[in-house]
Amino acid sequence: MVMRIELDDLTRPQVHALLEEHLAHMFELSPPEQVFALDLAKLRVPEISFWTVWDGEQLLGCGALKTLSATHGEIKSMRTPAKMRGNGAGRAVLVHIIATARQRGYQTLSLETGTHPAFEPAHRLYRSQGFQVSGPFGDYLVDPHSAFMQLRLEQADDPA
Template sequence: MGFHIARAQVLEEDVAALLDRHFELMRAQSPAESCHVLPAEDLAAADVSLFALRDQGQLLAIGAIRNFGDWGELKSMHTAQEARGRGAGKAMLTALMQEARAQGLKYLNLETGSGADHLAARRLYEAAGFSECPPFGDYVADPLSVFMTHTLREPEQQGM
């Protein structure tokens, strides 16, 4: 695979378009009170690092980390529908975990949906070492949400 992952800006045309698709999909899959997708303008905040994954210049996936000091939250992980099954999501998740380590974060948290629409995402996170946890930050228990966490270690401590 010729994946190239780099920091991105919400104003990049292809990034903005994929963020819009992600936002619309998340809003369609969950009622407003259970949908925690960040609008694009929030992904431009100073505490958020947004990344884009491209293959031969074509944007396939996006993902972000919101830094809360000792810990971070994965946000807006999304692989374009037409690019699914090519390993882009796994590559993006691996890169985001490496970035979190580089930022000195001790652990990463995430919130995702509990339904069938989010099953592939939950399996991806579980395969990367994430496990379910109680709600964190400002989240509250919600039957439509699954909360997950992963303690970060240096690569050599993971046998990499």
């Protein structure tokens, strides 16, 4: 498998299908008011960069980076298709997002994810890259369905 990561314009049908899968799964696992996954329209804004991971024409995963301030970014829309899990695409796009955040001069990279047991593989992936449990950031509030994690980039070693 030869993975390539592309800055994506969100126009390909495969990407649309993956994002629809992502949203549907989030609504299965969390109450509707606690689903913070973004749809296509909300991903197509200047403050969000969106990447996809491919092997030839096969979509392996995606992830996004939202600029919150000049020094703070948020990871959004991390997803690997259910049938493609375990191939390293999630790790690859996460490492790419962390490197991009460093290049942009961010000091902090944050994320919100769910607390349902189905999110544990994602929690392990984030911890493996140095993320630590934190409190809410931005407009998020403390909620039993949300887990918050943060990576301090100025102190982090490059795990790649």
